[in-house]
Every structure is written in structure tokens, then in C-alpha cells.
Amino acid sequence: MTADDRSDAILLYAAGLLEGAELRRLEEQLRAGDFARELREARALVAQISLGLDPVEPSPESKERLLAQIASSAPPIPEPAARSGRMRLALVATIAALLGAAIATALSYWLGTLPARREAGLQVEARAELERANRALEEEREELDRVIAQQDVVLGELQQALELADEQIHMLHDPDLDLVVLAATDLQPEASAWVFWEWDDYSCYLHATGLSQADAGRTYALWVFNDAGGVVRVGTFTPDDSGEVTYFAKLRRDIGRVVRVVITDEPTDVAEQPSGPDHLVWQSEPRAS
Amino acid sequence: VLGDRSEAEEVLSEVFHEVWGRAERYDPTRTSPLVYLLTLSRSRCIERWRRLGRRASVLEGPEDLRRSGPGGEPDEALPSAQALAARHRSFVRTALDGLEPPERQVVELIYFYGLTQAEIAQRLGQPLGTVKAWIRQGLTRLRDVLQPLCAESNSA
Numbered sequence: 525m526t527a528d529d530r531s532d533a534i535l536l537y538a539a540g541l542l543e544g545a546e547l548r549r550l551e552e553q554l555r556a557g558d559f560a561r562e563l564r565e566a567r568a569l570v571a572q573i574s575l576g577l578d579p580v581e582p583s584p585e586s587k588e589r590l591l592a593q594i595a596s597s598a599p600p601i602p603e604p605a606a607r608s609g610r611m612r613l614a615l616v617a618t619i620a621a622l623l624g625a626a627i628a629t630a631l632s633y634w635l636g637t638l639p640a641r642r643e644a645g646l647q648v649e650a651r652a653e654l655e656r657a658n659r660a661l662e663e664e665r666e667e668l669d670r671v672i673a674q675q676d677v678v679l680g681e682l683q684q685a686l687e688l689a690d691e692q693i694h695m696l697h698d699p700d701l702d703l704v705v706l707a708a709t710d711l712q713p714e715a716s717a718w719v720f721w722e723w724d725d726y727s728c729y730l731h732a733t734g735l736s737q738a739d740a741g742r743t744y745a746l747w748v749f750n751d752a753g754g755v756v757r758v759g760t761f762t763p764d765d766s767g768e769v770t771y772f773a774k775l776r777r778d779i780g781r782v783v784r785v786v787i788t789d790e791p792t793d794v795a796e797q798p799s800g801p802d803h804l805v806w807q808s809e810p811r812a813s
Numbered sequence: 814v815l816g817d818r819s820e821a822e823e824v825l826s827e828v829f830h831e832v833w834g835r836a837e838r839y840d841p842t843r844t845s846p847l848v849y850l851l852t853l854s855r856s857r858c859i860e861r862w863r864r865l866g867r868r869a870s871v872l873e874g875p876e877d878l879r880r881s882g883p884g885g886e887p888d889e890a891l892p893s894a895q896a897l898a899a900r901h902r903s904f905v906r907t908a909l910d911g912l913e914p915p916e917r918q919v920v921e922l923i924y925f926y927g928l929t930q931a932e933i934a935q936r937l938g939q940p941l942g943t944v945k946a947w948i949r950q951g952l953t954r955l956r957d958v959l960q961p962l963c964a965e966s967n968s969a
Contacts, residue, residue: 535952539923541930560842567844569956571851573924576905579898586822593826594833 534559538566688772691727704785706804712736715767717804719746719785726775728758732804735763738789745790746771747798750780760794783808815862824857831857859927908958916951919944 533550536542542550554563706717717732730746738744746758756779761771784807788800815821831853832839839849909917918937922928928936934944 532949532953535956536949539948539952540927541923541948564844565960566956567852568848569952569959570924571844571848571855572901572959573905573909573920573955574851574855575898575901576909578902579895580818580821582822582825583818586826590826590829593830 530559531562534562535566535569538563539570691729691772704806706732706785706787706806708734708804709802711801712803715804717769717787719806721775721782726777726779728773728775730758730761730769730771730773732763732769732771732787733767735767735769735803737763737767741792742789742800743792743794744769744803745788745794745798745800746773747786747788748775748779748782749784749786751783752780754780755797757794757796757798760790815858815865820861820865821858824854824861828854828857855924859925862926904959908955911958912951912954913947915939916947916954919947920951920955923948 530550530553533542533546534554537547537550537554553559702721702723704719704721706719708715712735715732715734715736717730720729720731721727722729728746728748735744743760743762745760748756748758750756756776758775759771759773761769763769785805786798786802787804788798788802790798790800815824828850832850839846843849844852909920912920915937919933922933922936923930930944930948931941933939934941937944
């Protein structure tokens with residue numbers, strides 16, 4: 525780039541007309557060399573084109589607006605010191621100013637603390653509101669705990685029922701399963717009952733229908749007699765409203781060979797031996813000698 | 814430039830307020846105070862002109878540059894500041910009058926309205942290269958005529 529080219533480029537640069545590669549190339553040269561004076565002259569040339577315009581006197585309102593604008597953004601200008609010939613007036617004015625300042629200070633303090641007091645009030649209200657919300661949450665949590673505890677009970681019962689059903693299903697599939705059918709006595713001619721024995725793990729499953737409700741203070745009991753004359757109480761049970769019973773129990777492994785199964789009704793504090801009448805009975809066939 | 818006295822006064826107020834509030838931005842090593850003020854005024858004027866949406870139709874520079882002539886010889890009876898301004902005006906108008914019409918047109922469009930070279934080329938229906946050549950010639954001719962004024966402005 526020749527000196528003339530550079531001068532032209534500086535002129536265009538000062539007018540804001542250089543772009544892209546031309547702009548970058550010139551800026552590199554301006555950084556590398558001392559062209560401050562030339563650039564300054566170019567800026568002056570471009571700027572003073574506006575001097576060709578007719579001057580227009582601003583309106584007085586414009587001047588007043590500008591001065592007001594400046595006054596509103598400028599720091600206050602201190603008043604000149606009082607002259608000796610106006611000491612009295614100055615004293616009165618000073619007292620008035622001090623009084624005014626005191627009132628203004630008190631007012632500004634009151635106004636200044638107003639947000640803080642309002643803020644403090646808001647904080648108290650907010651804290652009370654939080655405490656109320658916290659208590660409500662606590663009550664809700666306790667209620668949920670109760671519901672969960674109830675559900676746990678139900679779940680436990682369901683779990684037990686499921687385990688029982690599993691055992692029953694397992695037993696019904698077992699090849700060692702024995703079934704005995706109990707015969708109704710005259711006390712309950714409409715009743716019937718089946719007992720499944722699963723000797724693999726000594727499980728016992730009773731299913732009965734048509735049973736009447738036991739009398740007050742009494743309950744039904746299932747008894748097993750072995751061939752040695754011994755008797756074992758398997759358990760007690762109560763039929764539902766439709767007279768059905770489903771009952772599952774484990775037998776002692778030393779029970780021996782079962783020869784008789786009986787359902788009796790007994791006092792609720794059941795003894796180790798049957799004392800009530802027989803309602804349903806199964807008796808094994810005597811072995812051939 | 815703005816074609817509205819109240820708008821011009823708004824810009825004037827804005828410029829002086831900016832100078833008052835941000836005087837520390839002025840760098841005396843870069844420009845003289847007069848050039849700084851003129852540059853700032855021009856920028857604020859163009860910004861406001863654009864905000865007013867007057868970019869679309871303009872094809873020539875400000876009216877008063879064409880309406881009156883060079884302004885004649887400075888009146889010796891005027892106060893010194895006004896006399897100086899009148900002398901400057903006479904110089905600039907003489908320089909602008911010395912340009913070829915297309916050169917003057919593009920220089921005025923660029924200076925007073927901030928149009929880009931591409932915008933001017935499109936507006937005048939001329940190739941961009943031609944417009945660039947007019948601008949370059951126009952500015953260098955102005956420089957040759959206004960050189961003494963530039964030195965004076967720089968020292969102002």
C-alpha cells in the first residue's frame with residue numbers, strides 16, 4: 525500500500541466506511557505505525573462537514589430543559605459562606621435549617637426504618653404461616669403413618685393367606701396326599717368335611733361346609749387319634765356366616781398312624797382331650813390281620 | 814438532518830447531557846473538543862434518524878446545504894465565535910460545491926444519514942465500485958480544500 529493509498533484508507537476509516545479485509549489491513553497498519561496525527565486530521569475533516577449546515581439557535585426552553593436535566597443529576601453545589609453583614613439572618617436561617625434538618629432526619633429515619641419494620645412484620649407473619657404449614661404437614665404425615673400401618677396389617681394378612689394358599693396348592697399336587705371324608709353325625713346331618721393329609725411335611729388341610737355356629741362359649745375342635753390310642757388336638761376353628769371352614773395346620777411328626785379323625789364342639793378353653801359330642805367323624809378301616 | 818426542530822433539540826440536549834455526565838470518555842489525544850462534539854452529535858443524530866424510520870426515502874443531503882450558497886464573505890461585524898462559525902461554513906460549502914454532483918450526493922448521504930456504501934449503490938441504482946470511487950474522490954477533494962480548516966479545528 526502506497527502512502528497515498530494509506531491516506532485515502534485512513535480517510536475512509538475516519539468516515540466509518542472501511543469494512544472486512546480492508547478494515548483489518550488498515551487497523552494492522554495503524555497499530556504498527558505512527559499515524560495518530562493523520563488519523564486525527566482525517567477525523568477532523570469528516571467531522572467538520574457538518575459545519576456547512578446553517579446554524580440554528582436552540583430555543584430557550586431547550587436550554588432550560590438541559591440545565592434542569594443537568595441539575596437533577598449533578599451533586600448539590602454548596603452555598604457560599606454567609607457574609608458578616610447578614611449574620612443575624614444567616615443565624616436564623618441556620619437554625620431554621622437545623623430544625624428542618626432535624627425534622628427531615630427524624631422523618632427520614634422513620635421512613636428509612638419503615639421498610640425494616642414492615643419487613644420484620646412480614647417475617648413474623650411468614651414464620652407463623654410456616655409453622656401452620658408445618659403442623660398441617662405433621663398431621664398429614666401422622667395420618668399417612670396410620671394408613672400405612674393399617675395397610676401393613678392387611679398386607680400381612682394377605683401374605684399369610686398367600687403362603688397358606690401356596691401350601692395348599694403344593695399339598696394338592698403332592699402324590700403322598702391322603703384324603704379322608706368325615707361323616708356327619710345326627711348332631712349336624714347337613715354338614716360335611718374333608719381332611720387332606722400331606723405326609724411329606726405333615727400338613728393337614730380341613731375344608732368343611734354346612735356347619736352351624738357353635739353355641740356361646742364353645743368352639744369347634746379337630747382331633748386326630750393314632751393307632752396307639754393317643755389323641756392330638758390339631759386346632760380349633762369357627763365357621764363363617766355361610767357355615768364354611770377352611771383350616772390349615774401342621775401335625776406333630778410323632779403322631780403315628782392316624783386311625784380316627786373327629787370334629788367336636790368344646791369349651792373355648794379347650795382341654796387336651798375331647799369332651800364334647802362328635803359332629804363329624806372319620807374312622808379308618810380295621811387292618812386285615 | 815432530522816427535519817424537525819424539536820427532534821434536533823432533543824439530540825442537542827442528549828449530546829450535552831452526555832458530555833456533562835461522561836466527560837471522562839473524552840480523549841484529548843484523539844480529537845479536539847470541537848471535533849469530538851461534532852462527531853458525537855452526528856452519531857446521535859443518525860441514531861435518532863434511524864429510530865424515526867426515515868432511512869427509506871432519502872436521496873440527498875440536508876436541504877439547507879443546497880438552498881443557500883457558500884454563505885459569502887464572513888461578516889466582520891459578527892461576534893468572534895459567530896464569525897468563526899460563518900467562516901467555517903463558507904469553507905465547507907465551497908468545498909462541497911467543488912465536488913462533482915454524484916460525489917457530493919454520496920458524501921452527504923454517508924455523512925448526514927449514515928448510509929452504507931452498499932445502501933447508496935442500491936438506492937442510486939449504481940454499481941458498488943462506482944459508488945466507492947465517488948466517495949473516495951469526494952472525500953479526498955474535500956480534504957484538499959479543507960486541510961487548513963482541519964488543522965485549525967484540531968487546535969480548537
